[in-house]
Amino acid sequence: MSKSLLAGLALAMMLAGCASTPAPAPTPMVDTDAIDRIFSNVPVIDDPAPARRYSPAQGAALERRSGYRVDHSVSSPGQNQRIRFLVLHYTGGDDTAAFRALTGNNVSAHYLVTAAPGEYQNQPVVMQLVDENRRAWHAGVSSWGDRINLNDTSIGIEIVNRGHYPSPDGMVWDPYSRAQIELVTALARDIVDRYHIAPENVLGHSDIAPGRKVDPGPFFPWQRLYEAGVGAWPERHVVTRYQRELSASPLSMAQLQRALGLWGYPVSVTGTYDEPTRKALGAFQMHFRPADTHGNVDVESQAILLALLERYHGLADVRAVHQ
Incomplete structure (x- = not known):
């Protein structure tokens, strides 16, 4: 058989294969019994005991809601205030x-x-x-x-x-x-x-x-x-004590950032005077030292911050600042 004839037969077989109808996909098997079980009613037993009957005096204390009443006579201690x-x-x-x-x-x-x-x-x-x-x-x-x-x-x-x-x-x-x-x-x-x-x-x-x-x-x-009994404020003598200490050895930038974060501000400890630090320090000054609120680092602001941490969080937080 010539080479040209063989080539022609091979090409014809390839074309026939491409044009042939593919085999049908297998029909998926459906577990109809499982579906029936999903949508069937689950068992409900009869009440094992008669319902408690509230007296008229007890019923008067119940809260009326749509289609039911609420008994508030028992309270769980596992709760706290939403408002903080x-x-x-x-x-x-x-x-x-x-x-x-x-x-x-x-x-x-x-x-x-x-x-x-x-x-x-x-x-x-x-x-x-x-x-x-x-x-x-x-x-x-x-x-x-x-x-x-x-x-x-x-x-x-x-x-x-x-x-x-x-x-x-x-x-x-x-x-x-x-x-x-x-x-x-x-x-x-x-x-x-x-x-x-x-x-x-x-x-x-x-x-x-x-x-x-x-x-x-x-x-x-x-x-x-x-x-008047609302909010936080530093004690003057404690601020003075920290001012003396910090005048000789002020906080590093990382320590200042740690102190601001411990007080509550969203500040990361980067060790550099970045924009979040400036904004947080300015907000702190607005609250506790409004004479200058530009967010500049100074000993007075640091002393007020440490005095507040000591008074309201304890000395453990002050020690944590210096770590």
């Missing part, structure tokens, strides 16, 4: 702007302290916009310590205040009124007492979102709030 933080803000505008923003669809707060709070029977009146058992949208992207998204675990108080704005003399901050601070103090003290909020967890928006937020600003009187 109190966060203070300013609105950045007047009453009208505050009500418009806080009753819209994007931002809210549990309480609003207006520019001139009302009074009834010689007591100031605060506006409550969200029930405390509901989640208000006041914190945004936020963190403190090991917690993130503080809307979930906080109560937010907004105070009507313009905040900061430019003027011919440079950037100007608005002070708060005496009536506003008296109302904030009474409200905050009540919230802290009812929820047992730790002093170091009474925070400004700037603390939980450093660099992104600056409220309630340098004119908020944190020390006055502390003197």
Whole structure:
């Protein structure tokens, strides 16, 4: 047989193979009994004993819900408060702007302290916009310590205040009124007492979102709030002691970052003066040393930070800073 004939036969066989109908795929086997078992009713036994019958007096204490009642007579100790933080803000505008923003669809707060709070029977009146058992949208992207998204675990108080704005003399901050601070103090003290909020967890928006937020600003009187029993503040003699120590041997950048992180700020220990460190230090200064809030490293800020750690966290945290 010639080579050309052989080549032709080989090509014909190849073409015939490509054009042939493929073998049908095997039909999958379905276990219909298994499907029946999935959709069949599971067994339900008859009640082994008659239902407890509540007396009229007992029934009066039950909570009525849709189609059933709730007995609250037994409580489990395995629980804690949802609320762990109190966060203070300013609105950045007047009453009208505050009500418009806080009753819209994007931002809210549990309480609003207006520019001139009302009074009834010689007591100031605060506006409550969200029930405390509901989640208000006041914190945004936020963190403190090991917690993130503080809307979930906080109560937010907004105070009507313009905040900061430019003027011919440079950037100007608005002070708060005496009536506003008296109302904030009474409200905050009540919230802290009812929820047992730790002093170091009474925070400004700037603390939980450093660099992104600056409220309630340098004119908020944190020390006055502390003197009324709300929030954290360092002891002067302890600050003085640390200032003497740090004047001779200030914290390294890594130690400062570790201290800021232990207090609660979201700072990584990099050993370099990076932007997160500057923002966190500026927020710390806004809260505890508002005379200079640029985030510059100085002995006074370091001394205040160590004094706070010693007072509220203990000496173990101070030792951890120096590791």
